[in-house]
Amino acid sequence: xxxxxxxxxxxxxxxxxxxxxxxxxxxxxxxxxxxxxxxxxxxxxxxxxxxxxxxxxxxxxxxxxxxxxxxxxxxxxxxxxxxxxxxxxxxxxxxxxxxxxxxxxxxxxxxxxxxxxxxxxxxxxxxxxxxxxxxxxxxxxxxxxxxxxxxxxxxxxxxxxxxxxxxxxxxxxxxxxxxxxxxxxx
Numbered sequence: 001x002x003x004x005x006x007x008x009x010x011x012x013x014x015x016x017x018x019x020x021x022x023x024x025x026x027x028x029x030x031x032x033x034x035x036x037x038x039x040x041x042x043x044x045x046x047x048x049x050x051x052x053x054x055x056x057x058x059x060x061x062x063x064x065x066x067x068x069x070x071x072x073x074x075x076x077x078x079x080x081x082x083x084x085x086x087x088x089x090x091x092x093x094x095x096x097x098x099x100x101x102x103x104x105x106x107x108x109x110x111x112x113x114x115x116x117x118x119x120x121x122x123x124x125x126x127x128x129x130x131x132x133x134x135x136x137x138x139x140x141x142x143x144x145x146x147x148x149x150x151x152x153x154x155x156x157x158x159x160x161x162x163x164x165x166x167x168x169x170x171x172x173x174x175x176x177x178x179x180x181x182x183x184x185x186x
Contacts, residue, residue: 004179006034011074013040013066013099013118015092017084020049020057021164022112026078029171030178038063038074042092053083066094071101076178081113081133081163090121100124103158108181110174112161116140119158129155131162157181 010030014023031037041047041062049057071077079086079099089095100122102109111119113133119125126144131137131153140147151166152159152173159177161170 002033004033004175005030008035008075008178008181009073010035010037010076010078010178011040011069011071011098012037012078012080013089013095014047014060014080015042015085015088015095016048017053017082017088018047018049018060018080019053019082019085019113019164020051021167022080022082022115023049023060025167026080026110026112026171026174029175030076030078033175033179035076035178038069040064040066040069040098042066042088042095050082050084066092066098069098071098071105071107074102074107075181076108076110076174077102078174079109079111079115079118081115083114086114086117089118096121106157108157108159108174108177110159110170110177112166112170113163116145116160125158128158129153130158130160132160133163 046059051057099118103124116132120143129146137147
């Protein structure tokens with residue numbers, strides 16, 4: 001473990017259907033860098049992760065319901081993908097507001113795969129340069145983002161990646177972005 005993110009609090013916003021590897025690898029990277037990480041979801045209890053959107057993965061305990069927390073409680077946000085996860089999140093006004101508040105406050109956000117759907121719903125991607133899973137790119141363009149096909153894209157606090165193949169570079173980039181942000185809230 002390093003102390004790169006010591007004193008930082010990171011929220012992972014995820015719901016049922018989250019792609020397990022996109023939850024675990026970036027979460028573990030920020031934890032290993034010293035951050036305190038909380039899993040935030042639509043309700044308390046557990047969420048069901050998936051592998052490849054098809055096979056059930058592990059269940060993960062939720063630390064807080066999104067209605068119980070705010071962006072001011074955290075230094076950074078991680079939005080993993082999976083197809084069902086962000087589709088569930090973008091239908092929940094509290095989850096959409098929570099994610100959007102990070103961007104509006106200038107706090108760093110790491111987002112991968114289908115995760116940008118939540119940011120599209122929050123109307124915070126306009127004018128941003130981003131990447132995502134190919135099927136999400138039209139939604140990003142329609143929401144005003146400039147879309148590129150790159151492993152990792154950094155744009156004014158938002159770090160985006162395409163899919164699980166990008167996880168090593170994505171995890172490194174979010175640790176760097178989260179470390180470069182202002183003084184921690186924790």
